Amino acid sequence: MPSTEVHLYPDSLSPGALKTEDEHRRDICTAGRWIHERAYVASTDGNISLRLDPRRILTSPTGISKGMMAPDDLVVTDLDGHKLSGRRNPSSELGMHLLIYKRRPEVNAVCHAHPPVATGYAAAGIPLNKAILCELVLSLGCVPVARYGTPGTPELAEALEPLVQSYDAILMANHGVVTCGPDLLTAFFRMETTEHFARVALVSELLGKQVLLSGGDVEKLLAARTRYGLQTGATVGPDCPVTSDTAAPERITMTRRELEALVDEAVQKALEKDRQQR
Numbered sequence: 505m506p507s508t509e510v511h512l513y514p515d516s517l518s519p520g521a522l523k524t525e526d527e528h529r530r531d532i533c534t535a536g537r538w539i540h541e542r543a544y545v546a547s548t549d550g551n552i553s554l555r556l557d558p559r560r561i562l563t564s565p566t567g568i569s570k571g572m573m574a575p576d577d578l579v580v581t582d583l584d585g586h587k588l589s590g591r592r593n594p595s596s597e598l599g600m601h602l603l604i605y606k607r608r609p610e611v612n613a614v615c616h617a618h619p620p621v622a623t624g625y626a627a628a629g630i631p632l633n634k635a636i637l638c639e640l641v642l643s644l645g646c647v648p649v650a651r652y653g654t655p656g657t658p659e660l661a662e663a664l665e666p667l668v669q670s671y672d673a674i675l676m677a678n679h680g681v682v683t684c685g686p687d688l689l690t691a692f693f694r695m696e697t698t699e700h701f702a703r704v705a706l707v708s709e710l711l712g713k714q715v716l717l718s719g720g721d722v723e724k725l726l727a728a729r730t731r732y733g734l735q736t737g738a739t740v741g742p743d744c745p746v747t748s749d750t751a752a753p754e755r756i757t758m759t760r761r762e763l764e765a766l767v768d769e770a771v772q773k774a775l776e777k778d779r780q781q782r
């Protein structure tokens with residue numbers, strides 16, 4: 505017999521932030537299942553929230569798999585994180601969600617997860633800021649890395665503070681990714697886009713070559729973004745994204761044998777000079 509759960513909480517999520525509280529509760533559970541199914545989190549990691557109204561936030565609780573939440577597991581808090589209702593407790597990482605809601609009045613939803621490839625970049629301290637994908641220039645611009653902050657302490661929000669105003673997706677050093685948007689579907693899509701971009705960036709790095717778009721290519725994309733009226737807070741600036749015009753000169757790579765030959769040659773020259781001076 506098919507699970508009644510599937511019929512109660514269908515696997516779809518409509519755009520928009522104007523919904524009943526029941527609809528918002530179902531949406532958070534659906535987004536939680538998507539994040540879990542895509543392995544963007546392990547165990548009870550990750551957290552999702554949305555703005556119910558100017559004073560109330562609906563959020564996933566602590567200590568539960570994001571793939572197993574039911575609507576009445578969710579917690580309602582105020583903008584300072586005080587619990588208003590719910591039998592469970594909010595995540596200790598709620599502070600970073602609240603920071604984003606306070607700084608970005610147009611943001612109505614926040615997703616935090618640990619998708620493995622983007623989190624790998626975060627662990628390496630490497631931002632996803634190269635203009636290698638036209639779609640990403642259009643949607644996110646680039647994804648910076650916030651410095652490390654201990655989870656469960658105010659450090660986590662403090663580390664994000666300099667970046668939340670300008671970016672819709674941020675890598676959190678040695679931790680994960682946080683995304684936001686005008687509604688939950690957009691915030692979730694931005695998490696999906698960030699992980700997808702990280703995978704493409706990784707493959708191009710494994711192939712040993714990245715052909716960056718030029719500054720002119722990026723300008724044309726930005727003009728198209730304005731023309732299409734795309735709703736995005738994506739920041740662009742001198743180094744965001746890095747284009748073929750602004751990239752640092754390419755690194756020189758060589759084989760071990762070539763390096764040994766160079767070292768040998770230098771040593772021989774030094775010995776020869778030494779002999780001549782004696």
Ligand SMILES: [Zn+2]
Nearest residue numbers: 550597616680
């Ligand atoms: Zn986390």
